[in-house]
Amino acid sequence: MSTTIINILISGLIGTTAMTLFTIFVETVTGKDLGEPKYLNRLISTSVHFDAKIGDNHIFGWAAHYVIGVLFAAVMVAFRSISGIHLTTLNGMLLGTALGIMGIIGWTVMFAVHHDPPKIDFPLFMAQLIVAHILFGATIAFYYR
Template identity: 35%
Template sequence: MNFILKIIVAAVCATTVMTAFSYAISFIFKRNYKEPALLNRVLDQLQFFPFPAKRNSLVGWVLHYLIGLGLTILAVFIIYLTDWQFTRLYGIGYGFVAGIIGILSWKWMLKMHSYSPRIDVEGYFEQLLVAHILFGWSLAGFYNLL
């Protein structure tokens, strides 16, 4: 498989696994931990954002998957710069670091935003960390499978 296509397919698959986990946790705990929907709610309040981003808008989904692609490119770039192997253990560690960065990013967005979505922030951050670990783990699996 073409190298670029391999990165894109692995990114889409891993982001889908992560998103499915977030939607399942949202359903189980009856909370809104759905990253695309939360991104839409934050983006909708930005004065300078050129696209409408209502709750079910495609904008949040596209941004969410673009972030997943960016994280995938970074993960592959790190592998190529180091002597590390793209193992599931690497994926778990990478996902943990990505999760911490995701939490810090969401903290910043919620703090800087005049209208923050009403969510269980602590619960959201806990599931976000686990979701990113799952992202990294599944990314390693899909990347090596392709």
């Protein structure tokens, strides 16, 4: 396995963990349920397309969350490679913002097409999602400094 792929995997896992810890912090401060893996599991559990009743902390939601994080890290590395721009904290945060917007679009679509989406504080969820992705981008940039 190439060094680039290993670094993408490691940075994606670290960045996703950083944003997940931030989400847990916001959950603790607000008392609201904001965990992305939980929401993924709830969407699957209540889906008419899957015959699976899984709990909030099922491994599937966590695995999907981390796979998406690694894919987002790969996007950042591809941006760096294609543009030739070094990943600084600032442009890592800007890329994180862009990834957060992509995340908002993805969650909005998933909730819109689902017949019974989880009842959540959507504005709070989206606000913390943007900040979490800014932290993700900064973490990836720090890894590659």
